[in-house]
Amino acid sequence: MCSSDGGAPGLRARGVPRTRDAGFVTAETAVVIPVLVAVVTALLWGLMAVCVRIECVDAARAGARAAARSEPRAAVISAARSAAPRGARIALAREGALVRVRVAAELPGVWRLTAQVTGEAVALAEETVRR
Numbered sequence: 001m002c003s004s005d006g007g008a009p010g011l012r013a014r015g016v017p018r019t020r021d022a023g024f025v026t027a028e029t030a031v032v033i034p035v036l037v038a039v040v041t042a043l044l045w046g047l048m049a050v051c052v053r054i055e056c057v058d059a060a061r062a063g064a065r066a067a068a069r070s071e072p073r074a075a076v077i078s079a080a081r082s083a084a085p086r087g088a089r090i091a092l093a094r095e096g097a098l099v100r101v102r103v104a105a106e107l108p109g110v111w112r113l114t115a116q117v118t119g120e121a122v123a124l125a126e127e128t129v130r131r
Contacts, residue, residue: 049107049117052085056103056119059084063101067092068123076101097128 063080071079073092080090080101088105100122107115 045107045109045113049115052105052107052117053119055083055085056088056105056117057121058119059088059090059103060101060119060121063090063092063103064099064121064123067094067099067101068125070125070127094125097125098122099125 059080059082062083063076066076066079076092077090080092080103081088084090084103085105088103091102091104093100093102100120102118102120104116104118107117109115
């Protein structure tokens with residue numbers, strides 16, 4: 001039998017049966033790949049948010065420790081800035097015997113999906129502790 005005869009009905013040239021859903025795998029893959037890319041991107045963005053949050057908390061703790069030791073304001077801000085993410089805002093406040101340091105950083109995102117991440121630490125000023 002030659003190939004112009006059409007061969008056996010429903011079989012391809014190599015003996016693989018023809019199906020009506022040929023090409024659906026390509027369409028499904030075209031839909032699934034962008035979804036997977038979006039999920040991976042969201043996971044990476046979340047991981048970045050967690051890392052920036054940890055940096056903000058560490059910077060706030062460093063600043064609070066320096067403030068609790070009654071170091072000058074410039075030294076407290078410098079201690080916090082050395083551990084803070086780039087471009088972070090640092091706020092220092094004194095509330096009675098407590099010193100509060102807040103570090104806020106912008107998390108980069110796409111379009112309007114940026115977020116602000118903060119870390120805060122409070123410490124008791126050493127000069128208020130009675131011995």
